[in-house]
Amino acid sequence: MIKLTIPGRPISKSNFKLHNIHGQAWMPAKGKHSKYLAYENMIAGYINQQYQGEQIEEDLITVLKLYFPDKRMGDLHNYPKSICDGIEKSGIIKNDKQLKPVLLFNYIDKEEPRVEIFLYPVSKYDVSYTITEK
Structure with a gap:
């Protein structure tokens, strides 16, 4: 088991997407909407500091525990994408498709x-x- 900790408030990918006139989504590299790319790079940097092993080639059961400073957390289902993209960007896995299942808390x-x-x-x-009935 590998445990990694990323300090700071989690960031959702969906808040930083822009769309062109054809409806295609894209992530800008500059300006106020570039915060997502900076977060993805920050995740990769912290992972590279904490994990020194070989690149993992097999699938991984993934548990994500998100700790927010308050109740304003938005749609929780949008957070795994930014985190999984950061894990892939770190290079410890080849593709974020290896992260399955993903359990979110x-x-x-x-x-x-x-x-x-x-x-x-x-x-x-x-x-x-x-799942048990109360």
């Missing part, structure tokens, strides 16, 4: 907003789901 931590990433190689770990 959200918490409030006013003092230390962050993203915790847990990667479990499918050759060593299995995941099961249990």
Whole structure:
């Protein structure tokens, strides 16, 4: 199991997309909308500081724990894309398609907003789901 921590408030990819006249989405490299690319690069940098191993070629069970400073978190389903793109950009995996399944949890931590990433190689770990009635 690999645990990685990215400090700071998580950033959603959908907030920074622009669309051309044909409706195609694109991510600008400059200006106020470039914040997403900076976040993706920041994720890659922190991962490269924390993980010194070989590039991982197998699929990984991925657990993302998002810690927000307050209840303003937006649509949680938009956060994994920015995080998974940052993981791929770090070079520890070849393609973010290797990150499956992705389990997403959200918490409030006013003092230390962050993203915790847990990667479990499918050759060593299995995941099961249990949903029980209250």
